[in-house]
Amino acid sequence: MKRSTTALATVLALTGISAHSAELRMSWWGGDSRHVATQAALEVCGAKTGHSIKPEFTGWGGHLEKVTTQLAGGTEADIMQLNWPWLPIFSPDGTNLVDLNTLSDTIDLSNWNEAAIAQATLGGKLNGLAASQTGMIYWFNQDIYEQAGLALPTSIDDLVTAAAVFEDKLGEGYFPFYLVGEDVVKWLQNVVAQSTGKGLIDDSTMTVAYTQDELVAGIEMYQMLVDAKVTPSWPDAAAAGNVQLYENPSWADGHYAGTYVWDSTYFKYAEPLTVGTLVPSGLLSVEGGSNDGVYRKASMVFSLSKNSDNLEAAAQVLNCLLNEPEGITAMGTARGLPASKAAQAQLAADGSIVDIQTEANDMVLQASGPEVSAYAEHPEVRSLMTDTLELFAYGELSAQEAAEEIILGTNEVLEKYK
Structure with missing residues (x-):
């Protein structure tokens, strides 16, 4: 009997199936395509590892509140898809989620670059593995710029020059760029980071790193773009219907010929175009x-619960989902271009990733700049900055007042995490 059990364990080890089947839970948010892909991946990875995984999925709305409640009560899923900025909220010092470094014999951590590992490390503990790495870059309608007789911009000054040419050669209503709403928040941090070499938040002091004058300069640069007719103003965009840019007829027909959005959203903005071709253009200087x-x-990111009764089994499933052929095929690009090098290589080889996605992501990964603090994505910080910049755009606040409000309000949020 002992000999038979040993033989069985050997066979299971060779096939990757655990000798001890575990019952696990995995939670995530998303749309239908992500739900379908993830459930398929759980089936194949469950079969490969010998574990059963119960899927728990929702839409985006309310997911933060759901996970917060579960973590407070110790009832969270074994494997969790978490929004990256939630990590310091849930695990400020890295101790409230599993340190994945302790499972490196099971999960191949070498598939993630240093930046991805660093961004999910709190208090020296790796609390999550990036599903994908994304960044904000400029995208332009190449055909519209060619109609205006212009090369694609490489600097902010080029945008200003383009605005005058667009009005002269293409007519009223054509803009070389579109920057309205929450994207202004990310853009502001981009230009101030270039000028100062600092990110918005200094994690070592848990305060805003920018001075009021530095923020004012960025805010005034945005107003300069509006005044030069580089972009429609925030109020004008709202008056025209206040719809998402990719749903706007002026985007589809090329009247708005550029934007600043995530590299991972290429298809969302490219597919609606009825005129022209969308191309990535990196970051303007x-x-x-x-x-x-x-x-x-x-x-x-994907994180593991410290309350899991089957941690090794959860690690086996997570590695299958992100690093092994069966899981990679099933998951596909449901969460964007995968951060795992193994997944990227496999999906590129089988044609699941188009060249322009890789080109745009390479621009993000190769670009320089200060590290972005997870607290810059804190829901309260993001909401504060968006609301304050909107008040500025409507003339309710001066640039100086808006900068002061952003600094004071953000520091008040950060005070809770000191």
Whole structure:
């Protein structure tokens, strides 16, 4: 009997199936395509590892509140898809989630670059693995720029020059760029980071790193773009319907010929175009800038519960989902271009990733700039900055008042985490 059991264990080890089947849970948010892909991946990885995994999925709305409640009560899933900026909220010192470094014999951590590992490390503990790494870059409608007789911009000054040419050669209503709403928040951090070499938040002091004058300069640069007719103003965009840019007829027909959005959203903005071709253009330089000011982050991470009764089994499943052929095929690009090198290589080889996605992501990964703090994505910080910049755009606040409000309000949020 002992000999038979040993033989069985050997066979299971060779096939990757655990001799002890575990019952696990995995939670995530997303749309239908992500739900379908993830459930398929759980089936194949469950079969490969010998574990059963119960899927728990929702839409985006309410997911933060759900996970917060579960973590507070110790009832969270064994494997969790978490938004990257939630990590310091849930695990400020890295002790409230599993340190994945302790499972490196099971999970091949070498598939993630240093930046991805660093962004998910708190208190020296790796609390998550990036599903994908994404960043904000400029995208332009190449055909519209060619109609205007212009090369694609490489600097902010080029945008200003393009605005005058667009109005002269293409007519009223054509803009070389579109910057409205929450994207202004990320853009502001890009240009100020270029000018100062600093990110918005200094994690060592848990305060805003920018001075009021530095923020004012960035805010005034945005107003300069509006005044030069580089972009429609925030109020004008709202008056025209306040719809998402990719749903806007002026985007589809080329009247808005550029934007600043995540590299991972290529298809969302390219597919609606009825005129022209969308191409990535990296990051535009600011005069006197010392770096690219890239706003780069993990789009989402996978974390393991410290309350899991089957941690090794959860690690086996997670490695299958992210690093092994069966899981990679099933997961596909449901969460964007994978951060795992093994997944990227496999999906590129089988044609699941188009060249322009890789080109745009390479621009993000190769760009320079200060590290983005997860607290810059804190829901309260993001909301504060968006609301304050909107008030500025509507003339309710001066640039000085807006900068002061951002600094004071953000520091108040950060005070809770000191």
